[in-house]
Structure formats: C-alpha cells, structure tokens
Amino acid sequence: MATVLTSLPFLIILYLITIPLKFAQDDKFIYNGFHQANLHLDGIAKIHPNGLLQLTNTSNQQVGYAFHPLPIKFNTSSSSSLPPSLSFSTNFVFAILPLIPDLGGHGLAFTITPSWDFTHAVASQYLGLFNSSNNGLPSNHILAIELDTLLNPELQDMDKNHVGIDVNGVNSTESAPATYFSDQEGKNISLELLSGKPMQLWIDYDEAEKLLNVTLDLASNSKPDQPLLSTPIDLSRVLLDSMYIGFTAATGGLTSSHYILGWSFNRSGQAQSLDVSKLPQLPRLRKRKGNLGLVILILQVALPLVVVLITITGASCILRRKKYEEIREDWEREYGPHRFSYKNLYKATKGFSDKELLGAGGFGKVYRGTLPSSNIQIAVKKVSHDSKQGIKEFVAEIISMGRLRHRNLVQLLGYCRRKGELLLVYDYMSNGSLDKFLYDNEKSNLNWIQRFRILRGVAAGLLYLHEDWEQVVIHRDVKASNVLLDSELNGRLGDFGLARLYDHGTNPQTTHVVGTVGYLAPEFTRTGKATTCTDVFAFGAFMLEVACGRRPIELQRLQEEVILIDWVFECWRKGAILDANDPRLEGNYVVEEMELVLKLGLLCSHSMPEARPSMRQVMQFLDGDAKLPELPNDSECFGKSTSNEATDFFMSFPSSFSITSAPSCSSIDSILRSGH
Numbered sequence: 001m002a003t004v005l006t007s008l009p010f011l012i013i014l015y016l017i018t019i020p021l022k023f024a025q026d027d028k029f030i031y032n033g034f035h036q037a038n039l040h041l042d043g044i045a046k047i048h049p050n051g052l053l054q055l056t057n058t059s060n061q062q063v064g065y066a067f068h069p070l071p072i073k074f075n076t077s078s079s080s081s082l083p084p085s086l087s088f089s090t091n092f093v094f095a096i097l098p099l100i101p102d103l104g105g106h107g108l109a110f111t112i113t114p115s116w117d118f119t120h121a122v123a124s125q126y127l128g129l130f131n132s133s134n135n136g137l138p139s140n141h142i143l144a145i146e147l148d149t150l151l152n153p154e155l156q157d158m159d160k161n162h163v164g165i166d167v168n169g170v171n172s173t174e175s176a177p178a179t180y181f182s183d184q185e186g187k188n189i190s191l192e193l194l195s196g197k198p199m200q201l202w203i204d205y206d207e208a209e210k211l212l213n214v215t216l217d218l219a220s221n222s223k224p225d226q227p228l229l230s231t232p233i234d235l236s237r238v239l240l241d242s243m244y245i246g247f248t249a250a251t252g253g254l255t256s257s258h259y260i261l262g263w264s265f266n267r268s269g270q271a272q273s274l275d276v277s278k279l280p281q282l283p284r285l286r287k288r289k290g291n292l293g294l295v296i297l298i299l300q301v302a303l304p305l306v307v308v309l310i311t312i313t314g315a316s317c318i319l320r321r322k323k324y325e326e327i328r329e330d331w332e333r334e335y336g337p338h339r340f341s342y343k344n345l346y347k348a349t350k351g352f353s354d355k356e357l358l359g360a361g362g363f364g365k366v367y368r369g370t371l372p373s374s375n376i377q378i379a380v381k382k383v384s385h386d387s388k389q390g391i392k393e394f395v396a397e398i399i400s401m402g403r404l405r406h407r408n409l410v411q412l413l414g415y416c417r418r419k420g421e422l423l424l425v426y427d428y429m430s431n432g433s434l435d436k437f438l439y440d441n442e443k444s445n446l447n448w449i450q451r452f453r454i455l456r457g458v459a460a461g462l463l464y465l466h467e468d469w470e471q472v473v474i475h476r477d478v479k480a481s482n483v484l485l486d487s488e489l490n491g492r493l494g495d496f497g498l499a500r501l502y503d504h505g506t507n508p509q510t511t512h513v514v515g516t517v518g519y520l521a522p523e524f525t526r527t528g529k530a531t532t533c534t535d536v537f538a539f540g541a542f543m544l545e546v547a548c549g550r551r552p553i554e555l556q557r558l559q560e561e562v563i564l565i566d567w568v569f570e571c572w573r574k575g576a577i578l579d580a581n582d583p584r585l586e587g588n589y590v591v592e593e594m595e596l597v598l599k600l601g602l603l604c605s606h607s608m609p610e611a612r613p614s615m616r617q618v619m620q621f622l623d624g625d626a627k628l629p630e631l632p633n634d635s636e637c638f639g640k641s642t643s644n645e646a647t648d649f650f651m652s653f654p655s656s657f658s659i660t661s662a663p664s665c666s667s668i669d670s671i672l673r674s675g676h
C-alpha cells in the first residue's frame with residue numbers, strides 16, 4: 001500500500017513532468033535531415049535513406065505532403081504549460097529541381113492547417129491545399145508561405161519566381177520576387193528558386209506586433225537582417241486552436257522535384273539554426289536530371305525547332321523547285337539538245353540580275369550570262385507569252401531557226417520554257433547593238449568602212465533568211481537596235497522570227513502588227529501582212545539610218561526633216577543627196593558608196609512593194625554587181641506618198657517605237673489630236 005501511495009504521487013509527478021516535456025518537445029524541434037523524423041507523409045512524399053525529404057518527384061499533377069505528426073496548440077484553450085500564443089518561428093532548407101531547366105512545377109509551401117486531410121484538394125496551382133471552389137474561403141483557416149515557381153495569371157501571380165503569403169487561398173495576400181538582402185552589398189540579390197540550389201526560408205510571427213516576417217537566402221548564408229516580406233497580419237483570425245504544420249508541394253503540366261533538407265521550429269522564441277553541414281545531400285540527380293531535362297528540352301523545344309527547320313527546308317526546297325520550275329511537255333522531247341535548264345540560265349545570269357540586263361525591247365528583256373559549266377557567254381531573252389496555244393508551233397519554229405547558220409545572224413542556241421515565259425538563248429554579242437554606236441555618245445563613232453561592212457553583212461543575213469534557207473523567214477523587225485555587233489564589229493541580225501510568236505498567239509480577232517514605227521511599210525500598216533517586201537522596206541529605213549546617223553523619225557527636227565525618207569528624198573531632188581550624210585563622219589566616206597546607200601535606201605523605201613528591190617538585188621547593188629536604176633522623181637513614191645494613215649501614224653509616235661498591235665484610225669486620230 002505504502003509503495004502504491006508513494007508510487008502514485010510519483011507517477012502523477014512523473015506525468016506532470018513528462019506531459020509538459022512532451023509538449024515542450026512538440027513545440028520546438030529541429031531536423032538536420034529527416035532520418036529519425038516521424039513525419040506524417042501523404043501524396044507522393046517520401047523520406048530518402050539519407051534523410052532527405054522529397055515532397056514530389058517529376059511526375060505530372062502530383063502532390064506531396066509532410067506534416068509534423070502532432071498538432072501545435074496556437075490558441076488559448078490549451079492545456080499546455082506554455083502561455084497561449086500565436087507567435088512562432090521556423091526555418092527550413094529546401095531545393096527545387098525542375099525537370100526542364102527554368103521550367104518547373106508549381107512550387108512548395110510551408111503550411112499551417114487545421115487538418116491534413118486534403119482529399120478534395122487538387123495539385124497544380126492549388127498546391128494540394130485547395131480546390132477551385134474552396135480556394136480563398138475564410139473557413140479554410142490555412143496559412144501558407146508559398147515558394148511559387150510558376151506564373152499563374154488567374155491567381156494574380158507576379159512572376160514565376162516569388163515568395164508569397166497565402167491566407168486561406170493561393171491568391172497571395174502579399175508576395176515578392178525571390179531575393180535576399182545582402183548586407184555587404186547593401187542591395188537585394190535575386191535568387192532563382194528553380195536553380196536547384198539549397199535555400200533557406202525563415203518565417204517568424206510576432207503575436208504582439210502582429211507582424212509576419214519572411215526571409216529568404218541561400219542555405220549557406222546566415223539569416224539576412226532584412227526580411228523579404230514583413231506583413232502585418234492578425235493570425236488570430238486565421239489560425240485555430242490546434243494546427244498541423246508542415247509542407248506541401250505540387251506539380252502540374254510542368255514538374256519539379258521538391259525537397260526539404262532540414263527544418264527547425266519553435267513556438268516560443270527563435271527557431272534554432274540548422275546545421276548546414278549536417279543536411280543530407282541532394283541526389284546526384286541533378287546532372288542526370290539535367291541530362292534528362294536536356295533530352296526532354298530537346299524533345300520539347302528542339303523538336304518543334306527541328307520540325308520548323310524541316311518545314312523551312314522543305315518550303316525552301318519547294319520554293320527552290322518553284323524558283324527553277326520549268327514547263328516540259330512530251331512534244332519537246334525531240335528538242336532535248338536545245339533545251340536549257342532554267343536553273344542554269346538563272347545561275348548564268350546571276351538570277352536575271354539588273355546588272356546583267358543588256359536591254360529591253362518589244363519582246364522582253366535581254367540578259368547577259370555565262371553558262372556555269374562551259375563558261376560560254378550567252379544572251380538570254382525573256383519573252384513573256386500567256387498562251388499555251390501556239391507555243392508548240394512557235395517552239396518548233398524557233399528550233400528550226402536554231403538550225404539557221406549564217407555569220408550575219410545571231411545564233412540561237414536553245415530555249416527554256418516556264419509558265420508564261422519563254423527563254424531564248426543566243427550567242428552573246430560583245431559589242432552590243434548598233435543603235436548604241438549610232439546614237440550613244442558614250443560608244444565610239446563608227447567610220448564609214450565599218451558602217452558599209454555592217455550594211456552588207458545585214459543585207460547578206462536578210463538575204464539568207466529570205467532566199468537561201470529551206471523556207472522563207474521574214475524577220476519583221478529589221479532596225480539598228482536589232483543589229484548586233486560581234487567582237488569584230490560584224491553586223492549580225494538578231495531577233496528573227498520572234499514576231500511569229502504573235503501570229504501563233506492567243507487572240508485571233510486582233511491583227512497583230514509587230515514591228516517598229518518608222519520601219520513599217522505602208523502596205524503593212526494597212527494589211528498587217530508581213531512579206532519579204534516589208535522586210536526590204538525596213539532594211540531601206542535601216543540603210544538611211546546608218547548613212548545619216550539618225551532615226552527614221554525624229555520629232556524634234558525641223559518639220560521637213562522629221563521623216564528621214566522625206567528629207568533624204570528632198571536632198572536627192574535638189575541634187576545634193578550627200579547633204580544627208582551623218583555629220584559625225586566629218587566627210588570621211590567613200591562618195592560612191594554613200595550615194596549608193598542613200599539612193600538604195602530610198603529605193604527600198606518605195607511606197608509600192610513591187611517597186612522595191614529584192615534582198616538579192618540589194619546585195620548585188622551593194623557589191624557593185626548591178627547598177628542602181630534611176631529613182632523616180634516623184635515624191636508620191638517615197639515617204640510623203642505613203643498612205644495618209646501611215647504617215648500620220650509615223651508622225652504620232654516617237655521614233656523607234658515598238659508596237660504590237662496597230663491602232664485603228666480613230667485611235668490614231670486621238671493620238672494626233674492629243675499630241676499635236
């Protein structure tokens with residue numbers, strides 16, 4: 001009995017001593033690593049053998065909880081021996097390792113909560129604490145200090161790297177970017193929560209001041225003097241009597257491993273400092289995770305890039321193909337050897353660069369080029385055509401003309417066809433077109449010997465087209481600008497047969513009149529029918545052009561001199577035909593030849609086609625093999641006699657103006673009325 005009596009008070013005393021001790025222990029603890037810790041874990045949280053508390057791994061939409069197993073008595077109605085208080089002090093070391101560098105999960109929070117039953121809560125932005133319907137409700141009685149690593153605009157997050165005070169909901173009452181105040185440097189230094197570096201957070205609440213201080217720093221540093229957040233808050237409205245304290249973390253579509261390395265808590269007074277040296281090591285996952293992260297990064301970021309790259313390459317391939325796209329049809333097979341690839345022509349002309357532009361005429365632009373494989377110099381004429389119809393015949397004709405061989409013709413080498421475009425490849429004539437020599441002061445003047453040789457050459461070329469080939473080829477556009485000079489200043493006729501393109505052309509309703517005003521025979525402007533005679537007429541105008549050094553029509557001249565034929569004829573009538581010679585020759589010419597050329601020019605310009613000589617006769621006159629007949633002393637035969645509309649037509653256009661269709665009389669009238 002005595003033992004019982006003596007033992008009972010002992011037991012009571014023991015009880016009275018141990019219970020407060022137990023409470024005292026519960027209200028103050030420190031874990032430098034969690035080896036022996038008896039934490040309540042939930043979600044996917046676990047404690048590693050080395051004492052590392054892992055709240056989440058990098059699985060999606062996960063939560064992890066770790067709570068101190070016993071509730072902490074915060075309010076008055078406690079049986080604790082301690083004075084009732086809301087004050088507390090805690091600090092913990094954490095590390096957040098995102099799966100993808102800089103792109104982490106939602107973060108973690110130190111939480112004070114009346115219950116650890118979070119079955120209705122969701123992960124992601126609610127951090128496993130709330131759901132969409134109870135987020136923010138005062139009945140939650142939850143205080144959380146969040147380390148937020150994702151920007152949730154709907155939660156009014158400031159950034160993806162901040163510390164926030166959450167009262168009853170994840171819309172922070174107050175938050176600040178993750179920084180610490182450096183006493184040495186006297187300024188705030190940014191911290192990257194997702195850096196994976198161990199960091200420490202201090203949370204202190206002073207009931208008397210009703211002030212909540214939150215301080216952040218690297219784990220290796222001691223607590224900075226200045227807190228990151230210092231927020232007045234009355235926790236008596238939030239906290240209940242009995243509360244659980246612990247951690248919660250959540251991942252979403254983006255994930256991080258959330259770790260707690262150590263934790264110190266104290267309900268009465270400053271929490272004890274953690275011993276950083278005793279904290280567990282983070283898994284050497286970082287490198288592996290880094291690599292894995294890199295792989296994922298490559299998959300998530302680089303893969304779309306690769307796709308974009310492939311798309312771009314593909315697109316550029318298509319564009320390239322489009323760029324070099326040609327039209328080839330079965331019937332062209334036989335012309336294979338004459339066919340040039342557009343790509344080669346494109347490269348040869350440096351992409352049809354303006355620098356390579358030799359000139360632009362009625363049929364299109366001409367570019368200089370050098371064939372990449374052979375270094376052969378070429379001229380490429382781009383002729384636009386909008387019809388499929390007729391192209392076959394035209395190409396056939398062009399190809400057959402490619403068989404024309406004459407030293408006074410510009411050799412056609414081949415062709416290429418694209419949508420709406422025909423490219424003709426010619427020998428390159430290094431000295432360009434004759435008109436430049438006649439009218440451009442930049443080019444050297446041609447002496448009479450050169451001029452006469454060119455005239456003979458062109459006549460020979462035209463004769464070949466008219467009479468010496470298997471079929472009659474009508475040039476249709478003989479003029480100085482279509483005569484090209486090779487390196488030895490031989491005249492070569494270019495552009496032959498091109499006018500035929502318009503014969504094969506789209507619109508049979510319109511008569512296509514192709515040629516150049518001033519060189520058009522009167523009957524041609526009436527009928528639109530090209531013959532060898534119309535070529536002879538143009539050759540006559542061309543002869544006068546070369547001899548007189550001026551264009552067939554020059555509107556700026558005295559009225560009697562505007563039309564070259566009229567003027568030369570007048571000179572002849574006055575018995576002074578040599579007056580018409582080009583002053584730039586300065587009298588240096590062979591008189592007989594000059595006279596012959598001027599007279600022959602007039603004869604070829606006869607208004608009656610049948611009165612004109614043939615090219616063979618022209619050749620004979622030029623060679624002195626035949627004597628030139630006397631010219632009829634009748635202005636009706638030359639120039640002035642040419643039908644009125646033709647004269648008016650000449651008058652109404654500037655010289656050497658190419659047209660592709662003859663205006664009707666009424667349009668000539670309107671041109672005359674507006675122009676004069």
Ligand SMILES: *[C@@H]1O[C@H](CO)[C@@H](O)[C@H](O)[C@H]1NC(C)=O
Nearest residue numbers: 044046056057058059060062
């Ligand atoms: C995360 O943890 C859960 C539960 O332990 C496990 O099933 C899952 O495979 C883990 N995920 C990763 C990415 O390690």
Ligand SMILES: *[C@@H]1O[C@H](CO)[C@@H](O)[C@H](O)[C@H]1NC(C)=O
Nearest residue numbers: 119120121130131132133134
């Ligand atoms: C949110 O959680 C509460 C319990 O806290 C629960 O009653 C409610 O049904 C949940 N709502 C949703 C939408 O899950």
